[in-house]
Amino acid sequence: MYDLFFQKFQEKVPLSNEEQEQIKAYLTPKKLRKRQYLLQKGDVCKAIAFVEKGTLREYSVESGSEHIIQFAIEGWTISDLFSFLTGEPATYHIEAIEEAELILISKSAHEELLKVQPKYETYMRLLITGAYIALQRRHTSNISLPVEERYRNFTEMYPDIVQRVPQHMIASYLGLTPETLSRIRKKMANRE
Amino acid sequence: MHRAWSVGNFALLEIKIMKTMQTIAIIGASGNMGSAISKSLSKGNYRLLLCAREQDKVQAVVEEIRSSNPAAAVEAIDCSVEASWEADIIIVAVPYEAEKEVAQKIREVSNQKIVISISNPLNSSYNGLVTAPDTSAAEELQKSLPNAKVVKAFNTTFAADFSTPVIDGRQADAFVAGNEEDALRTVSELVSTAGFNPLLAGDLSVSRTLENMQLLLIQLNMKYNYNWLAGWKILHQ
Numbered sequence: 001m002y003d004l005f006f007q008k009f010q011e012k013v014p015l016s017n018e019e020q021e022q023i024k025a026y027l028t029p030k031k032l033r034k035r036q037y038l039l040q041k042g043d044v045c046k047a048i049a050f051v052e053k054g055t056l057r058e059y060s061v062e063s064g065s066e067h068i069i070q071f072a073i074e075g076w077t078i079s080d081l082f083s084f085l086t087g088e089p090a091t092y093h094i095e096a097i098e099e100a101e102l103i104l105i106s107k108s109a110h111e112e113l114l115k116v117q118p119k120y121e122t123y124m125r126l127l128i129t130g131a132y133i134a135l136q137r138r139h140t141s142n143i144s145l146p147v148e149e150r151y152r153n154f155t156e157m158y159p160d161i162v163q164r165v166p167q168h169m170i171a172s173y174l175g176l177t178p179e180t181l182s183r184i185r186k187k188m189a190n191r192e
Numbered sequence: 193m194h195r196a197w198s199v200g201n202f203a204l205l206e207i208k209i210m211k212t213m214q215t216i217a218i219i220g221a222s223g224n225m226g227s228a229i230s231k232s233l234s235k236g237n238y239r240l241l242l243c244a245r246e247q248d249k250v251q252a253v254v255e256e257i258r259s260s261n262p263a264a265a266v267e268a269i270d271c272s273v274e275a276s277w278e279a280d281i282i283i284v285a286v287p288y289e290a291e292k293e294v295a296q297k298i299r300e301v302s303n304q305k306i307v308i309s310i311s312n313p314l315n316s317s318y319n320g321l322v323t324a325p326d327t328s329a330a331e332e333l334q335k336s337l338p339n340a341k342v343v344k345a346f347n348t349t350f351a352a353d354f355s356t357p358v359i360d361g362r363q364a365d366a367f368v369a370g371n372e373e374d375a376l377r378t379v380s381e382l383v384s385t386a387g388f389n390p391l392l393a394g395d396l397s398v399s400r401t402l403e404n405m406q407l408l409l410i411q412l413n414m415k416y417n418y419n420w421l422a423g424w425k426i427l428h429q
Contacts, residue, residue: 041211
């Protein structure tokens with residue numbers, strides 16, 4: 001149930017068995033079915049979710065159309081970090097697009113763990129730093145790269161997601177219409 | 193949406209109704225109390241997973257809920273572990289004697305979750321409790337589930353009260369006891385959805401008093417023939 005969570009944790013910060021047990025006591029195992037929400041816009045995001053199994057997406061809805069902000073597959077974490085950290089209402093929805101098994105870290109568990117376990121603090125610092133870097137990379141790519149290159153970068157960086165997620169969602173993530181994405185894919189295929 | 197109410201002598205409790213549907217597992221949902229709780233909570237913005245040994249009985253409860261409220265998010269599930277794994281809140285609606293066994297099964301998947309203890313550990317002749325005076329069913333459940341947030345609720349209300357929470361013109365109080373403020377707030381919202389007036393009684397050890405209060409109410413019910421439709425109401429200024 002917690003295998004992948006601690007595997008990923010230990011890749012960044014090694015833990016003794018005792019430390020692992022101590023941290024485990026604060027975690028919430030949670031299953032979601034396909035299409036079920038972990039979070040809806042307007043609620044306060046009360047947990048960071050680590051994906052043991054399944055796929056989730058985080059998205060906003062602007063004047064009727066969906067914009068995907070992030071995907072999460074096995075080994076990734078997902079949350080509305082802005083809402084989680086500030087206590088303000090969430091601006092995004094988070095939904096399972098496949099049945100999912102999650103490990104949740106609630107806000108209160110998070111705060112308590114920061115106090116009692118320095119290795120958790122280190123791990124969280126690395127996670128949040130990584131999330132910031134990914135966010136900036138995405139912004140830069142959206143502003144400066146041509147769409148074709150954006151798609152190619154995405155497939156190179158996240159080959160697993162390309163396999164798992166329907167094309168129209170990838171188009172939404174890249175800020176393209178499904179038709180544009182399909183044209184780009186055809187063009188790339190023809191060139192190869 | 194905000195809703196607030198005064199809770200006895202305790203601070204004003206503000207509840208923010210969540211949009212994200214919370215999942216509640218009700219273990220023992222085919223019993224008197226389990227089915228009454230399931231029916232009344234199906235009115236709220238919750239997804240209910242009804243769990244019991246007798247699948248046909250629990251399926252009948254599901255059908256009954258659906259026929260009166262077709263929009264209700266409710267289903268029968270045959271495994272307490274699966275139900276609790278999916279749940280945000282777990283209601284253990286089994287007799288006190290069966291609680292330990294349930295706790296053992298759901299121990300891992302109930303980690304950090306709200307677990308509601310509704311039982312009253314009555315002896316077989318209904319003239320006393322089987323628990324020692326320095327503990328309660330709720331505290332015993334907490335010992336079996338050390339990483340869960342056990343809350344005492346729905347133990348001072350009879351099953352019939354759920355369809356008639358306003359008795360003789362007055363809304364019955366329903367006492368809530370526990371150690372975590374967030375969990376108390378969530379459970380109070382559940383109590384309010386069920387139609388009762390939630391009253392925060394104190395920490396989990398107050399369950400000893402609450403369980404004895406229901407012992408008294410059961411004895412009074414049998415003595416004065418309240419027909420199992422009776423409840424508590426704190427009169428105050």
